[in-house]
Amino acid sequence: MTTAIICTIGDEILIGQIVDTNSSAIARELNKIGVQVKRMVSIGDDRGEIINSLTECLAECDIVITTGGLGPTKDDITKDALRELSGAQGYRLSKGQLVIIEQILSARGIRMLEANQNQAMVPDTCEVLLNRLGTAPGMAFHDLGPNGSSLYSLPGVPFEAIGLLPTLMGDICDRFRTEKISHRTLVTFGIPESELACEIADIEDSLPSHIHLAYLPNPTIGVRLRLTSFGVDTDFEEEVAKLRGRLGNAIYGEGEDTLPIAIGRLLKERGATMAAAESCTGGRISELMTAVAGCSEYYYGSVTSYDNSVKIGTLGVNPDTIRQHGAVSEECVREMAEGVLRKLGTDYSVATSGIAGPGGGSAEKPVGMAWLAAAARKKDGSVEVVTKCVRFASNRAVNIERFASNALNLLRLKILQ
Amino acid sequence: MTTAIICTIGDEILIGQIVDTNSSAIARELNKIGVQVKRMVSIGDDRGEIINSLTECLAECDIVITTGGLGPTKDDITKDALRELSGAQGYRLSKGQLVIIEQILSARGIRMLEANQNQAMVPDTCEVLLNRLGTAPGMAFHDLGPNGSSLYSLPGVPFEAIGLLPTLMGDICDRFRTEKISHRTLVTFGIPESELACEIADIEDSLPSHIHLAYLPNPTIGVRLRLTSFGVDTDFEEEVAKLRGRLGNAIYGEGEDTLPIAIGRLLKERGATMAAAESCTGGRISELMTAVAGCSEYYYGSVTSYDNSVKIGTLGVNPDTIRQHGAVSEECVREMAEGVLRKLGTDYSVATSGIAGPGGGSAEKPVGMAWLAAAARKKDGSVEVVTKCVRFASNRAVNIERFASNALNLLRLKILQ
Numbered sequence: 001m002t003t004a005i006i007c008t009i010g011d012e013i014l015i016g017q018i019v020d021t022n023s024s025a026i027a028r029e030l031n032k033i034g035v036q037v038k039r040m041v042s043i044g045d046d047r048g049e050i051i052n053s054l055t056e057c058l059a060e061c062d063i064v065i066t067t068g069g070l071g072p073t074k075d076d077i078t079k080d081a082l083r084e085l086s087g088a089q090g091y092r093l094s095k096g097q098l099v100i101i102e103q104i105l106s107a108r109g110i111r112m113l114e115a116n117q118n119q120a121m122v123p124d125t126c127e128v129l130l131n132r133l134g135t136a137p138g139m140a141f142h143d144l145g146p147n148g149s150s151l152y153s154l155p156g157v158p159f160e161a162i163g164l165l166p167t168l169m170g171d172i173c174d175r176f177r178t179e180k181i182s183h184r185t186l187v188t189f190g191i192p193e194s195e196l197a198c199e200i201a202d203i204e205d206s207l208p209s210h211i212h213l214a215y216l217p218n219p220t221i222g223v224r225l226r227l228t229s230f231g232v233d234t235d236f237e238e239e240v241a242k243l244r245g246r247l248g249n250a251i252y253g254e255g256e257d258t259l260p261i262a263i264g265r266l267l268k269e270r271g272a273t274m275a276a277a278e279s280c281t282g283g284r285i286s287e288l289m290t291a292v293a294g295c296s297e298y299y300y301g302s303v304t305s306y307d308n309s310v311k312i313g314t315l316g317v318n319p320d321t322i323r324q325h326g327a328v329s330e331e332c333v334r335e336m337a338e339g340v341l342r343k344l345g346t347d348y349s350v351a352t353s354g355i356a357g358p359g360g361g362s363a364e365k366p367v368g369m370a371w372l373a374a375a376a377r378k379k380d381g382s383v384e385v386v387t388k389c390v391r392f393a394s395n396r397a398v399n400i401e402r403f404a405s406n407a408l409n410l411l412r413l414k415i416l417q
Numbered sequence: 418m419t420t421a422i423i424c425t426i427g428d429e430i431l432i433g434q435i436v437d438t439n440s441s442a443i444a445r446e447l448n449k450i451g452v453q454v455k456r457m458v459s460i461g462d463d464r465g466e467i468i469n470s471l472t473e474c475l476a477e478c479d480i481v482i483t484t485g486g487l488g489p490t491k492d493d494i495t496k497d498a499l500r501e502l503s504g505a506q507g508y509r510l511s512k513g514q515l516v517i518i519e520q521i522l523s524a525r526g527i528r529m530l531e532a533n534q535n536q537a538m539v540p541d542t543c544e545v546l547l548n549r550l551g552t553a554p555g556m557a558f559h560d561l562g563p564n565g566s567s568l569y570s571l572p573g574v575p576f577e578a579i580g581l582l583p584t585l586m587g588d589i590c591d592r593f594r595t596e597k598i599s600h601r602t603l604v605t606f607g608i609p610e611s612e613l614a615c616e617i618a619d620i621e622d623s624l625p626s627h628i629h630l631a632y633l634p635n636p637t638i639g640v641r642l643r644l645t646s647f648g649v650d651t652d653f654e655e656e657v658a659k660l661r662g663r664l665g666n667a668i669y670g671e672g673e674d675t676l677p678i679a680i681g682r683l684l685k686e687r688g689a690t691m692a693a694a695e696s697c698t699g700g701r702i703s704e705l706m707t708a709v710a711g712c713s714e715y716y717y718g719s720v721t722s723y724d725n726s727v728k729i730g731t732l733g734v735n736p737d738t739i740r741q742h743g744a745v746s747e748e749c750v751r752e753m754a755e756g757v758l759r760k761l762g763t764d765y766s767v768a769t770s771g772i773a774g775p776g777g778g779s780a781e782k783p784v785g786m787a788w789l790a791a792a793a794r795k796k797d798g799s800v801e802v803v804t805k806c807v808r809f810a811s812n813r814a815v816n817i818e819r820f821a822s823n824a825l826n827l828l829r830l831k832i833l834q
Contacts, residue, residue, distance in 0.1 A: 011631060013441065015444055015445065015454065016442060016444030016447075017441075017641070018441065018633065018635065020437065020440070020441070020457075023430075025433060027431055030433075031432045039459065039460055040431065040457075040458065040459035041456060041457065041458045042456065044455075053456075072611040108810075110611070110612060113611055115615070116611055133810065157634075159811050159812050159815045162812075185434075193489065194527070195528075198530050215488070217488075218435065226429075273724075282704055282707025282708070282712075283702070283705075286695075286699055286704075287699055290721070290817075291813070293776065295699075300723055301721040301727040302719075302720070302721040302723075303731070304693075304719040304720075306716055306719075307717040309761070310718040310761055314720070314731065344724075345726065357710070359711065391524065391525070393524065393525075395576050400708075
């Protein structure tokens with residue numbers, strides 16, 4: 001099997017100032033073409049360390065992919081380390097990249113500096129992978145190390161690195177024979193990982209030996225069940241049918257599906273629209289829904305009613321409801337859901353009101369508790385609302401994430417009704 | 418200097434299904450106590466690979482920190498690898514963790530399964546780091562490898578791993594002498610990295626040899642300028658004064674500051690409130706503002722007016738404005754900002770209308786273009802609005818992020834006026 005090691009370069013990673021998202025994006029693509037990622041490693045902007053680590057990586061696998069260390073500022077030294085590692089005599093100008101640099105800077109109204117121009121200089125041993133989204137070009141070096149391995153260097157800016165992946169994967173497919181790995185992922189929501197494992201234990205135990213099942217829990221997405229087979233080409237139809245039979249509506253999609261994508265699909269099938277009224281989730285539901293391109297077909301908008309005056313003035317919540325039951329209550333969240341549905345004139349809506357923390361909790365309504373609601377307009381014009389109380393014990397960010405995903409799941413089930 | 422290697426374990430990382438955020442959180446804390454992270458590495462759920470990699474890591478540094486591979490399901494095998502690596506005879510029950518497991522499951526209404534109970538079993542060589550936020554305990558093993566290094570194992574769920582860091586860092590400080598590294602970070606917005614580098618080149622060149630300057634660009638935060646000194650304790654007062662003198666209002670904060678934190682601070686100083694009207698940013702501005710605990714003091718809420726009917730019906734935008742100029746126009750965003758300020762009764766507001774992509778662009782209004790507005794209520798009750806047109810060339814997610822952060826910066830500058 002063709003093997004790869006991903007190596008991210010940058011002091012900012014080692015001191016924890018940024019999170020490395022490139023490795024996972026690259027790994028996902030390698031996986032799809034049957035290249036096995038043996039390891040990921042992050043190292044600092046140190047010339048010696050870069051050369052040593054990459055030399056070691058090149059001896060252990062067929063493909064090394066690096067990201068980072070190619071910016072216009074002085075703390076980037078990767079390119080020179082790659083020049084030495086690849087035995088290049090010197091640098092040459094990539095005219096193609098220079099044209100792109102000029103275009104990008106002029107479109108953004110930024111004047112060209114020498115540091116920008118230098119970004120178009122590459123070691124004379126490399127093939128340039130033109131970066132149309134940024135100023136630093138990608139580079140490919142071949143026949144390196146004891147096994148004649150390839151090294152690909154990508155810029156560190158995530159969307160630029162991702163933009164170069166199709167070119168890179170094409171080149172890898174051309175150069176390396178790759179063994180088949182098949183994946184199929186079912187996406188579930190609403191059953192905790194341990195219960196899920198118990199519920200499908202017999203199905204898991206009866207899997208053929210070349211198929212492996214993994215559980216991938218995520219607070220936003222739910223628990224993904226990933227089936228993997230090695231060597232043998234499989235569509236997993238039989239396994240998927242068993243899991244669907246057992247788990248029913250808890251499964252909402254496959255592969256890269258998320259709750260907003262699944263909800264969008266259901267709404268489009270029905271020619272229906274939706275809105276959101278958010279308190280504790282503060283805009284997160286709206287952000288998740290609008291992260292899906294084309295959502296304007298079914299998503300009208302939302303009201304984030306953080307302050308009670310907005311719940312009353314914009315959503316039409318009765319002030320007495322808040323006085324009697326508080327803003328974090330079944331009664332309030334019900335009125336919020338109905339209010340935003342009527343105000344924005346949609347077929348469905350979702351609403352949240354809870355305590356994200358760290359402050360604001362009480363014995364009766366602790367941090368991590370929220371009321372969620374999903375509303376549907378009936379044919380007679382009346383509005384039907386379902387509510388749910390949830391309670392988590394996480395930090396602010398995770399509580400918000402769980403409130404949002406659980407509210408979206410409540411809406412999904414309401415639409416399915 | 419005390420050195421560490423961070424090792425994350427999990428097939429889900431190597432195939433790119435999840436992004437590793439733990440390493441960066443751990444690295445940041447190690448950095449604060451002067452422990453140098455030499456490397457980060459991610460490996461799969463393979464018993465042999467775990468033992469080999471950790472053995473290698475233990476030979477190279479004083480402290481190895483692992484995360485992941487401790488869940489209740491069958492694909493987690495780290496604990497047994499750690500048992501073997503540490504020479505443990507067998508397992509013992511952590512009664513403290515068992516009590517926590519019972520509490521967590523009962524609070525969430527989940528029944529206790531054998532798989533959960535097994536999570537309280539630990540190799541008899543380890544000290545337990547009680548995990549109060551989840552079911553899998555942390556573990557500390559000492560005197561391992563040729564140098565008597567320490568190995569700490571943390572659960573993979575990010576907020577659980579982060580919750581254990583204070584305990585872990587305390588233990589490390591007790592056990593290891595640590596050399597001093599000082600950091601100070603200034604946070605800027607509005608000047609691209611390469612221009613910034615040019616603008617402060619002379620300051621950078623005149624830095625004392627023990628001080629290093631790094632540029633950390635981030636589309637949400639701006640460009641952070643990080644000063645680092647090794648060995649010598651320094652407060653960087655002189656360097657910071659020079660940078661502040663040169664960059665003025667482009668610097669909005671220090672350390673972990675973000676635009677929402679800086680805006681919150683400005684609003685609190687003025688006893689003022691704000692609201693947002695979002696179209697292309699779809700809720701992201703509201704989410705960013707409400708990610709800050711305590712924001713209810715100054716943040717009233719927002720209207721996401723994705724559909725034009727919401728711009729007109731809820732925000733009071735004149736239908737003629739949209740007919741004549743389109744929703745993505747200076748005129749529309751101006752009315753959105755004024756509309757939400759008046760509707761929600763705040764002192765300030767921010768508004769966005771643009772084309773996030775991938776669809777919806779035209780020659781005149783291409784994907785990546787947005788109109789932004791910031792509004793302030795004057796003493797006489799009138800509303801003053803500033804607008805700005807921005808143009809980026811990224812994918813949907815990055816465009817949204819840049820629209821949101823640029824709008825927040827426009828608001829920040831408006832408040833400062």
